[in-house]
Amino acid sequence: MALSGTNPPTIRVRLFARYAELLGAEYLDLPAAAETTVSDILAHVRALPGGAGIGESTLIAVNLKQAAPDFMVMPGDEVAVLPPLAGG
Amino acid sequence: MALSGTNPPTIRVRLFARYAELLGAEYLDLPAAAETTVSDILAHVRALPGGAGIGESTLIAVNLKQAAPDFMVMPGDEVAVLPPLAGG
Amino acid sequence: MGFLTADPIRLETLMSQVTAPERGGVVTFLGLVRNHHGGRSVIGLEYSAYEPMAELVCHQLIAETESMWPVRAALRHRLGRLGIGEVAVAITVAGHHRDEAFTACRHLIEELKRRVPIWKRETYADGTEAWVDPTGPGAVRSEEREGMIPW
């Protein structure tokens, strides 16, 4: 895949709270592949050591907005994997 | 009617807010008569100068508790004629 | 006693009466003096009460509320002259959970308005004054205000 010079060549995946503990990281930089969806990213993260504790229906946000499983992720996007919310 | 020495021989009627203004008094001491009911007291007050502005279904409290029209009032009781409530 | 006060209401005092380490939800209602009522411009008002009865009914309201829900509740109502924006009534309810605190707080303000013998005289921008009658012509008449108050 040819990347434009203005986009970084990776997708940053952010992990929080219990998920950051499970994977031992607060973020991962994944190489940007063509036709990558939100569910591709989630499947990738769940396959990592410790990733099995992340639920299949975990909420994902792309660039601060919740995104459906078939949402296309672009190079330079920030993808956040959100554990069950517990504010309030 | 023979009154016992420990009871005052009157019934104190208290007036508040708009009703006190209408009658130009904050209280009236009525002679205690036998078989006096709450509605007797209300009728008496409504017949006084200015009393026509007091509604027929005005709430009455006897000794700090709301009392029904047929409640018997005793010498020494405090009868309050309550304008429409406007707290809060 | 002490539900009626001539002094400004301090919310912290009410809060400290109801909060505790096991109660996580606190709902507070404040009624402030508004600058308008029934289309008229209000510049101030004066509250008066049948004080011993008002204190008694407030006491009953608190006891009743605390028996209906697992909460602690506190309330204060101002008497005397108030300016625009001043706190006229404050109700604070603390419960283990928010649901019961919201419900009980709402119950208390509605019952206070229905049952506590307090009266309000408004002063308008044109210099006139009037006793407020929530049941009167031009007011929103509540079905519940008709007839006997269910004490």
Next chain:
Amino acid sequence: MGFLTADPIRLETLMSQVTAPERGGVVTFLGLVRNHHGGRSVIGLEYSAYEPMAELVCHQLIAETESMWPVRAALRHRLGRLGIGEVAVAITVAGHHRDEAFTACRHLIEELKRRVPIWKRETYADGTEAWVDPTGPGAVRSEEREGMIPW
């Protein structure tokens, strides 16, 4: 921005953001840190957030609430370590009348819990710690938490 704070929440600040001479009803919800949860004795907790998204969603919640009812609303949520009894979240809503203020305040706390990316780690009296999962086994599972959040 500024809905999240590491410092103690000052209720007066929120109140001053929403009150105005024409608004007579002010409803405030405070969520305090409780000393118990799920049958366990809690001695403290720590909140963390996906901060830029949490700020954005809080902003959207306020805008949405102010478009649904004629009210002004303010909110704050603490981050970091909190002790028992501290204010974790505060929501204040002011309206012309109490009905809309109660409804909008309730709406805001429910939506905040459903939509703002904040997490809570509790510390228990036995020294253990755990991430709180309101959707997990043993928790009261809300239908609304299933599947997609309706952003």
